[in-house]
Amino acid sequence: GESVGLHLPTLSVQEGDNSIINCAYSNSASDYFIWYKQESGKGPQFIIDIRSNMDKRQGQRVTVLLNKTVKHLSLQIAATQPGDSAVYFCAETSGAAGNKLTFGGGTRVLVKP
Amino acid sequence: NAGVTQTPKFRVLKTGQSMTLLCAQDMNHEYMYWYRQDPGMGLRLIHYSVGEGTTAKGEVPDGYNVSRLKKQNFLLGLESAAPSQTSVYFCASMFGGRDEQYFGPGTRLTVT
Numbered sequence: 001g002e003s004v005g006l007h008l009p010t011l012s013v014q015e016g017d018n019s020i021i022n023c024a025y026s027n028s029a030s031d032y033f034i035w036y037k038q039e040s041g042k043g044p045q046f047i048i049d050i051r052s053n054m055d056k057r058q059g060q061r062v063t064v065l066l067n068k069t070v071k072h073l074s075l076q077i078a079a080t081q082p083g084d085s086a087v088y089f090c091a092e093t094s095g096a097a098g099n100k101l102t103f104g105g106g107t108r109v110l111v112k113p
Numbered sequence: 114n115a116g117v118t119q120t121p122k123f124r125v126l127k128t129g130q131s132m133t134l135l136c137a138q139d140m141n142h143e144y145m146y147w148y149r150q151d152p153g154m155g156l157r158l159i160h161y162s163v164g165e166g167t168t169a170k171g172e173v174p175d176g177y178n179v180s181r182l183k184k185q186n187f188l189l190g191l192e193s194a195a196p197s198q199t200s201v202y203f204c205a206s207m208f209g210g211r212d213e214q215y216f217g218p219g220t221r222l223t224v225t
Contacts, residue, residue: 031211032211034213034214036216041219042218042219043117043203043205043216043217043218043219044156044203044216045216046213046214046215049213051211089155089156093211095210095211097163097169098144098146098161098162098163098169099144099207099209099210099211099212100146100158100161100171101158101214103155103156103157104155105154105155106155
């Protein structure tokens with residue numbers, strides 16, 4: 001598959017442990033945020049989203065936290081599994097023309113058995 | 114549903130050659146987007162469309178053109194390929210409003 005970001009920050013986590021991936025955003029007008037997972041050789045895949053009127057949202061094994069005061073977003077993965085190894089991107093939008101998403105640079109997660 | 118599909122999956126071009134990448138979606142989505150992804154750069158928006166017959170420039174539009182003649186298709190053209198356009202290209206579509214974008218599997222383009 002493709003090399004998705006040779007210089008990405010990397011988080012190494014033991015299988016079964018929890019993972020926390022952080023993302024800072026700059027646009028205070030952003031009101032919708034998404035986390036995507038990208039496995040090698042594939043397109044980004046939606047994990048979870050959150051709107052600015054919330055500060056926490058939970059999915060299956062994942063939780064997204066939003067701190068609008070410091071413009072910070074985090075993704076928590078519970079009981080990390082080998083299949084969670086991938087690059088994770090946060091994305092934000094303010095709904096400006098075309099509802100364009102602005103993507104962060106990504107974090108590579110490596111799960112050690 | 115096939116979702117978002119991209120054609121071709123791989124392509125090698127010589128400098129100065131032209132080509133068209135095809136994106137198709139069967140979800141009746143209004144919005145469609147073309148991104149490029151380079152190592153360490155994340156996804157950058159090239160062009161997008163908010164509906165059939167409309168197109169608009171994104172963050173890195175130079176050297177690319179697009180067309181949205183049918184709602185389900187979004188074409189990305191390179192008129193005169195340059196080595197700087199070597200990248201992985203992703204297409205995405207979205208129903209509308211604040212919603213997730215659905216991505217295709219990508220096209221790896223190499224320009225020599």
